[in-house]
Amino acid sequence: MTFSIFSSSTAIIVSIVVAILAILYRAALPKPIPGIPYNYASSRSIFGDIPSMVKWKRDTRETFTWMTEQCNKLNAPMVQIFVKPFSAPWVIVVDARECQDVLTRRSKEFDRSSFTTDVVQPILREHHFPFPSGPKQRAHRALLSDLMTPAFLNEVAAPQLYSATLELLQLWRRKMVLANNHPFPAEEDVANAALDTIWAAAVGSEAGTTRSQLDLLTQCSKVELADNPDLPVSFPQAPTSDDVVSIRTVIDSMEIGLASPLPGLSYFFYLKIPRIRRAFNRKDLMLSNALKDSRDRLGNSESGNFPVKSAMDYVLRREIHQARKEGRPPRLDATVLKDELFGFLLAGHETTSTTLMWGLKFLTDHQDVQSTLREAIRDAMPDAAAEGRQPTYSEITDSKMPYFNAVVEEILRCGGTAATHARKSLVATDLLGVHLSKGTNVLFMTNGPSFVSPPMPIDERLRSQSCQEAKDKIGEWDPLDMAQFNPDRWLKTDSDGRIEIDMQAGPNTQFGGGARGCFGKKFAYLEMRTVLTIIVWNFKFLPVPAELSSYSAVDSVAHAPQQCYVRLAPA
């Protein structure tokens, strides 16, 4: 009898536990947004789409192509994915017009997403990038406001850019001789040159990574070359300074947040790893020291009008002026100053060097474009060509080169360094005829339909009024050739028969848009112009074997090529 009482109460407890588990399981299942297609099988698992996304990432090292692929798979321009356990679905959109509309005309309804915040904030706690728009974001961004002025760009950034590019030129001249017509990997050199530039512009001292590699190879009389000239050369690597290793480690850590369904938790454990902790501490120390240097230069200047030579100086000067205006003491060693500076360095380094790497690949694989580009540059700078010298910095910046600009736009469009623009709905609103609740994350992809592959049809009536009204402001790419790299698509002839760039020829949102668009666009264009002019002026980028020219990418801060080999000859 005792046994039967025990077993019936056990049965009741088991039933309750099972019922609770069943309720919890059902509660944990993804809750699709009505009216948006999704993978049905994923909606029946609490892990949603995570296994599929993780497998894709493991197989390809890419994340953003998986997102676009879901739209292709479900044959819909807007789909939803379940990649965050116990959270609302994310919406994926592959349509350039909607992307532009939301970024530039619907900023009261859509703002920075929690996708961005989750990935970026553990690295840049006080940088304005992950903040929602508002007074705090604007105040932090205002600290950088002098950095895209002609004074900063011409007097600080330009000389640094020019000298870093000339060092890259020397390094590649040395590599060209040693490689003797073999290809070699270029990504490290491009990334180092970009880091040297932005570091010097940011804090006014030298990182010296290209210089140390050049010093090493100057002492090296030959390297091992395979008999087959298609096999790449490996050059000895100069040791990287601890400072640069730390910066790289911090920047690379963003991949953790991007690849994880629970970025906060992943970062929590990741940041406990002693090597990682040390890198973060070292980065903080470097920035504190740079800030102290700026403060020392400022001395006791009551006016705050001290000679500025780096972005840090400009930020500090802005903080002093701002503090005076608000009647408070300036924050002379605050995390906000250091984070804003590190964000400037991070955003300015990864994105531009990645775009240049894509550029090298496209120019290598399109020899006709490369020759036309070289001719266009030489025609634009006839004195330098006639005198057999390098173009000066002012020749590079002042020359009118529509074909050059078209090549840059096409590299941006086809490379897709910024593969997605993420936004979150601030209010309940409609997108493409579907009702979204407040707080929905929407990712607009730039690596698929309507940017680089034919658009998916959308009923015009489903678009917002602002989107419909702006219909003809920007053209559409020809679906027959939009997958090709062809700078000519950006050119038009004006009424006087002159060729000029047409920035409205078709969609390209690589710098985002609206109030939260890229802050560093001018710097990025300046850097691409300087580097591409000098290297195309001096080198021919000869074809490399197919095994070394894959277009697969790796997704971290930027969507970067896995392979970027060059085979150099004098131009």
Ligand code: HEM
């Ligand atoms: C080819 C190079 C670059 C690309 C493709 C790029 C792309 C982007 C994109 C897509 C955004 C987000 C825009 C949005 O959400 O609407 C962004 C934001 C930003 N970028 Fe860039 N960027 C580049 C170079 C730079 C450079 C050189 C700097 C600094 C020197 C920089 C600094 C920033 C900052 C500070 C933000 C945050 C703006 C905000 O939240 O208000 N970027 N960039």
